[in-house]
Amino acid sequence: MTLDNIASMKYFAPELILSIGILAILTVDLIVGKPDRKRSSLLAMSTLVLALLATLVTSDGVSRGLFGGLIARDPFTDFFKLLFIATTAFVGVAALRSRDTIEYQPGEYQDKESGEFYALTLTAAIGMMLMAAATDLLMAFLSLELVSILSYILAGFKRRDRKSSEASLKYVIYGGVASGVMLYGMSLLYGLAGSTSLSAIHAIKDPPLLTLIAAITLCFAGFGYKIASVPFHMWCPDVYEGAPTPVTAFLSVGPKAAGFALLIRFFHGAIPADVRSVPLILGLIAAATMTLGNLAAINQTNIKRLLAYSSIAHAGYILLGLVAGNDDGQRAILLYLVTYLFMNLGAFLVVMAMSDAGLGEELSEYRGLGKRAAFPALVMAICLFSLTGLPPFAGFFGKFYLFAALLSRGGTFNTALALIGILNSAVSLYYYARILRAMYFEKPTNEAPILEASLHRWNMGIMAAVTMGLWLAWTPLVDFAGASIVQWYPHATQVASLH
Amino acid sequence: MNRLPILFVLAAIPLWGATAAADPAKPHLVVTPTTLDFPIEGGPAQVVLENRGGIPLNIHAIRLVEGTDFSVATQARALAPGEKLPVTITYNKSKLRNQAFGGLQILTNDESYPVAPHQPNDHIAGVALRANSSCLLSLMVFIPLLGMLLVLLVPKGREDLVKWVALSIAAVPTVLAVYLYAKFDPNVSMQSGNYGLQFIQHSVWIPSFNVEFYFGVDGLSVSMLILTALVSLVAVGASWGITKQVRGYFAMFLLLEAGMMGVFCALDFFLFYIFWEVMLLPMYFLIGIWGGPRKEYAAIKFFLYTLAGSVLMLLVLIALYYNSAETTLVSGQPAAHTFDLMKLSYLNSRLFASPSLTLLGFDFAKICWIGLFIGFAIKIPMFPFHTWLPDAHVEAPTAISVILAGVLLKMGTYGILRINFGILPEATQWAGTAMAVFGTINILYGAFCAFAQKDLKKLVAYSSVSHMGYCLVGMAAFTQTGFNGAMMQMFNHGTITSMLFILVGVLYDRAHTREIDKFGGMATQMPKYAAFFGFAFMASLGLPGLSGFIGEALVFLGAFPVYRIITILAATGVIFTAAYHLWALQRIQLGKWNEIWTDKSIFPDLTLRETLTLVPMAAIVLLLGFYPMPMLTLINNGMNDLLQHVTGHAAAGALALVP
């Protein structure tokens, strides 16, 4: 059912709460005394908690169109809302203590821009939620742009740091072009369908195939840029390296998941049913992304750049779920995004904690971390093993479901893709092990122990605990993911296999 | 501020509950309990079905699956909201087997339960029935895991305590292994039911992917379990000299032991794979942190090689899963596919071999066989996938080399027997000759390489490569003698090679070098050591009277009728094996004392601890050399069943030592 503007407000509550929160943070920062990082973060966290409660209260499993069909509120959006709230919360907590999010000269007041940081991340959260909910081309474009623009600003947040500004410039140029190309593709789709709503595009009769494929490919330029897949990945290493580490952590998980949400909606809800070559193209892109990400990461010496290339590779793995195209594939994507949230954030949190404690970002600086900072090194080891896909960590289960979804479809192409994916997993061990080797096997250049902030320690501990123990709660999570895709696959919730 | 993350996590917990909303307009069946244990003598037990929904619940049928030892007498009927129905199930103890597992199926119209793939109207709730389920194997696997936590909890500064804790923890599986040996019934075979398994523990683990928790032991794995327990205990003894990061070392060690035990117990492919992978992580750290000069290189080489093989195994695992026929879980619930190794072997193998099934364009069974075989061949290690072994062995600390050569190498051949031979017997027949050829190449290549070594540890490493070749030849022979020989060789090599590596470690601890040329006439200074050294080397080269001979002899006896030339070549390998062993022995122990060592006091004879690590293995080697029946009776039925499965016919007589 589709609701009009007034009736939609109830279901739009989470985003409304976030908007009020953003305004509150900015206003309080302006009016009440000196800007205070703790106060801004408290406001931000309370807003997120309220938004979480609003999401849980207003979710009832029914799919609704809001605002005349522009966005949707269904279990799929609820899943992603929770994901984004979690991402923003963990990054927000980390930013509280991180030196990277503040910008001050000696003598200046140091929390001067903390309110802006929290306001920007919350706005990005709204943008991501809208991306997951968009059922109209206009909304897709606007929300994508919202998230992009905020990402440009966040990437350049440390204005006095040369690398940060350069990362921001590269990002804005690349992102601008990608959105422009996507917009052009959307305009062609609009022309073919006569309306901007995704369901109208799905219902296109007898499309001229070349135009349709061209339009979809151009649209994919925008989505592919957001998820950093080949050939639109080139901004990723530079931006991840230059941006402040909390922002990198945020970017590596949030917008990527939002991009996938939009991609799933687009490919399941928008592509007309008789276009067969799409899985083939997606498969080739996925294979190229995985391979390039993994091979390029092997030679990296900067840990943030290495993790950036690993992010690119993971986007490739997740694309495999889209290639599978059945309910198993979709469920696998959702599950993998959850595991990816925790393991990737965990890795970046360790980098953040270490750089706060004075360590650089080069791999050589991480030598001997096993002795100097035992707990962060342990968290990093757990997250890296999970990223490789070793049992019993969460990453293994995520990858298993992805490959199983692909193989359950059968066929030579899918099996070959699964083989490529699996071999890439093995290759990825090589560069993850380089970090492990530096941390555990090599002697440190400086023997002094490093003490990380206790807030960071709690944060890292949660990430590691979830990564190690997610298999305990695996079945409820699978059910939850299945419940989130009922609108496309009504039987996906049944426990025990139908596959 | 520091509490904020926790508060947030706690606030997020309700989301799990968001999915389970009770709907008053639907029937809702609740079964209590979902697992029923029966006394061993037989008898009744009860399950209560209750309708907690808002409308009447229809129960179409209450029936049993897979358990002729159980019987149920209650009639199916409809239940009003709130009504309860007790169902009585009786276990009629069978004379043939002393463990029984079954499933009770309750067919209803409650849609929250899964349907069978071809019967969309029957939603099936299941109750797992079990009589005399054994937890012995779980203890053997999870006590080392518990031990790992204990070791980590030892307060800093009490490193000596860590070693004793680890020793006592490692002793527990050994005691359980002795118990296992005593209580293992060698007369159990396929005819006894339960697929010839004993000490079974079987329950559902991940219903959404039909993964079960399935532990059991038969003739194939019992010797390996005993070997693992023994070798681990001995290796703890050999680890006494570790001084840096002792806690981490023993924690990783116990994790490794848990993984190894799990691999040999697991009878569900997914569970097997998890334990297989769990082994890689501790090995990487054990070699990489406590190893020799090139430890990082050796560690990553080992990890990458083995991981590449394992991921191939994962692919085949998933492919086999999706091509298996529909069946039920142990609780009776329907399963469209299964990971159960026994079901895959005995109910699905013909399905996999059907010529219409293809993968990537090739015969499904053959390409799956090759994929699995590569994964296991890397572990054996089989030429040409063996290059990780010399590096890993040389750089690893003594105890880890012991574990690596004593147990880890056997996992490759065990995997081939359990999985390749079990699930894909037709493809196994097709690949038999190739296996025999590769085995012979292993024997000869390993022997030649060992000849050329200057480093004693590398020599022993290559001798391991060579000895595993005998297992391959025996397995490829498809005769009962060959199979028994391969299995015996696996066990015996494990015990012998443990001794060898400990001996090398003893020498290295004193001299800090392993170069053979640097030694000479050691027997004059360390007579006890020389005695054990000679004993171990004689066992390794296959001197009759010691257990090494038994395995090799049975393999040759079993393989000769089938592969004449290959067996002849393999037998000549014995000559080269003897050559390099005797040469090394002579160079090190006999002859004149090497003048490099001016100070003889750095070579004290064996300490009590070192002797204690050597004696148990030496005793077993001697005993089995003269009287192999204790081990042979244990494995015979299991190997016979496997042979029958692969070739389609059994061997004549109970213990046909002569084919």
Place this chain on the structure above:
Amino acid sequence: MTAVLSVGLNHFLVLSALLFAIGLLTVATRRNAVAILMGVELILNAAALNFVAFSNYVEGAVGGQVFAVFIIVMAAAEAAIALAIVLAIFRHFRTIDSNETATLNN
């Protein structure tokens, strides 16, 4: 009198395709950061033109004009941010040449 050439949908589509191509070319070849941003604007306007053209010539398609207004707003916002970033770059590098500002590549 010469016949008046009627302007149909195709003319608009070709025009917007040309604008798109020119915009893409500008982005690819120019080194000045502001010039690259001008190229991005061209691309966005090409798409906007497409939307308006389809809205006019396709039966029942009204949303295109709304979309075009949104595009204009979006382009303005993006240009504002982008120019602020260019300003920050200038403070660091004293130039806005994209070759000079590429220090992160390795």
